[in-house]
Amino acid sequence: MSYDYDLFVIGAGSGGLAASKRAASYGAKVAIAERDLVGGTCVIRGCVPKKLMVYASKFAHYYEDAVGYGWSEVQPSFDWQKLVTRVDNEVKRLSKLHISLLEKAGVELIPGDASLLDPHTIKVGDRKVTADKILIAVGGEAIKPDIPGAKEYTITSREIFLLPEQPKRFAAIGAGYIAVEFSCIMNALGSEVTQFIRGDRFLRGFDEEIRSNVQDAMIQHGINVVPNSYVPKIEKVSDGLEVTYLDKEKNTESKIIVDAVLFAIGRAPNLAFLGLENTNVEIVQCEDNQSLPNLHGYTTNCAIKVDEYSRTTEANIFAVGDCTNRINLTPVAINEGRAFADTEFGDNPRVFSHETVASAVFSQPEAATVGLNESEAKEKYGDAIKIYRARFRPMYHSFTGKDEKVLVKLVVDSNTDKVLGAHIVGENAAEIIQGVAIALKMGATKKDFDATVGIHPSTAEEFVTLR
The missing domain is CATH 3.50.50.60 (FAD/NAD(P)-binding domain)
Structure with missing residues (x-):
């Protein structure tokens, strides 16, 4: 035919x-x-417009950090439009x-x-x-839940790039990477941010230490993370949007007023x-x-x-x-x-492997991962799993006065010495994990990592110096 x-x-x-x-x-x-x-x-x-907004949001930190390095203090202004x-x-x-x-x-x-x-x-x-x-x-x-006010008054990741004005009070509902990233973006750009999550931690599926390190840092940066919460309705009031939320553990109801509500629940x-x-x-x-x-x-x-x-x-x-x-x-x-x-x-039958795919969360601090997380590895390999980790303040913050931390972690099968997973929280995490992903894809062992000479001083060298 x-x-x-x-x-x-x-x-x-x-x-x-x-x-x-x-x-x-x-x-x-x-x-x-x-x-x-x-x-x-x-x-x-x-990813493209989001990453551009991530870049924009980081300048606020650079202005602050520069003072510790001898630059004079400035009062920058930001133009959302x-x-x-x-x-x-x-x-x-x-x-x-x-x-x-x-x-x-x-x-x-x-x-x-x-x-x-x-x-x-x-x-x-x-x-x-x-x-x-x-x-x-x-x-x-992106989806919205079937609750009062969601359809009429909230936005998703589609609309956030087109808001005519920057919301001074911003709420993100969701525990995935999209909600986390936009909470960080809006916070760094000067908005007052509240993030509602259903469980204790966000970024389900990531290594537990990635989850805890990112969440704790975001709270330290001033983001109001509300765990174990559920939003049943959103109403328009005279001075903004009223978000009603329930504390699932305390069984209490509270309300806040914001200028924009982002649903990032899936x-x-x-x-x-x-x-x-x-x-x-x-x-x-x-x-x-x-x-x-x-x-x-x-x-x-x-x-x-x-x-x-x-x-x-x-x-x-x-x-x-x-x-x-x-x-x-x-x-x-x-x-x-x-x-x-x-x-x-193309007369070239082939299958794309979905194993050992690296990914990143462009939060602040940034997080990146490849391979198995600790719990996945222990479930599969049991007591054979050995964890190597380092958590430290990066050299960059020696003069900024900020209590920022980097996490570097390897998950290793002690029976074969094969590196099963690599995880990092810190500046340029995505850029670092990309190279590490090649090693994991090739089946590198911990000895291969140990035999690699690090670039000093850098955060990335920690992957080859962990003991």
């Missing part, structure tokens, strides 16, 4: 862009549909750049919502096209209106799906079922990225997309 395209990609985010360009490089006729700006979550409303305008302009520039790269690769961009009419037919607006293979790369979207795959019901693509439900809010009729932790080759349960339909809910990181989506294209169009 003849088709309009060899490959049709739904979603021009990180995974879809990578897959479409790689497939086109093999000679495939490719089209990609996108209803939003080209670039996806990362470029438009995620200038920052968000420049961030928005950069996002649009990058989106246009991705469009030009698609054109250069020979990929046809079709703007609009795409939905499946059958396993080989896609409708985009009033246009119908056919494709031999279809790749779903629609990503995810993200849901963008599976609505795709027409999946017209195919045999299977949707899987993860554990505890009943306790999470719904988005467009799907629970937040539902995802497209795929195998290691990103194949769905429909023979010619594939899926990559956040809509598969494997590891929701931009570089992972990119590598999944390229592996799919190599396998299906």
Whole structure:
């Protein structure tokens, strides 16, 4: 049978862009549909604009720290509107750049919502096209809970970059890295920040010492972290937004008034209106799906079922990225997309490994990790696990007067001497862990780390001097 395209990609985010360009490089006729700006979550409303705001927020610390090094004290002022305008302009520039790269690769961009009419037919607006293979790369979207005031008065990570004014009083609801990062950003920019979390600690899934070190430092920096709390409603009052919250341990109710409320409680795959019901693509439900809010009729932790080759349960339909809910990181989506294209169009069948993937939290202090955390390692290897750690004040703060601490930690299997995990909290943690991740990916042992000469004086050298 003849088709309009060899490959049709739904979603021009990180995974879809990578897959479409790689497939086109093999000679495939490719089209990609996108209803939003080209670039996806990362470029438009995620890691890129977020990191720019992280950079902006750090200058407040630099002004303070400089005094200890002999610089005269200054009274800086901050222009929120200038920052968000420049961030928005950069996002649009990058989106246009991705469009030009698609054109250069020979990929046809079709703007609009795409939905499946059958396993080989896609409708985009009033246009119908056919494709031999279809790749779903629609990503995810931030969710809000079904409580009074959430829909009308709160924002998500999508809207925070476009606020016309800086909220002087800011509340973040959530315990994941997005809530943590924006709490730190807004705090450093001068807002009064409160963060509500359901448990004792945030950043679930990270090493316990990362969790405690980051949280304790944020509290020390002036962020009001409210643990074991639940927000049942948000109301608009004369002088802002009134947030009602419950202390689950004390069983008490309290209220605060803020100017903006960020919900960062999770993200849901963008599976609505795709027409999946017209195919045999299977949707899987993860554990505890009943306790999470719904988005467009799907629970937040539902995802497209795929195998290691990103194949769905429909023979010619594939899926990559956040809509598969494997590891929701931009570089992972990119590598999944390229592996799919190599396998299906490049005569190079290969599987992308989801093991030993490094990640970072751009909090203040920054945190980064690769491999197993201590509890995961002990669960898998038991008493064979040996921990090496160092916690100290970095040289940078010798003259600042601040009681900042760095944590460096290795998790080692004493039977094989293999390093199973590496964790760090401190300045430039992400830059440091990237190099360490190469060592772990190659199966480095503690002896390999010990045999490596450190760069002195640096924080990174601690990874090769731990005893």
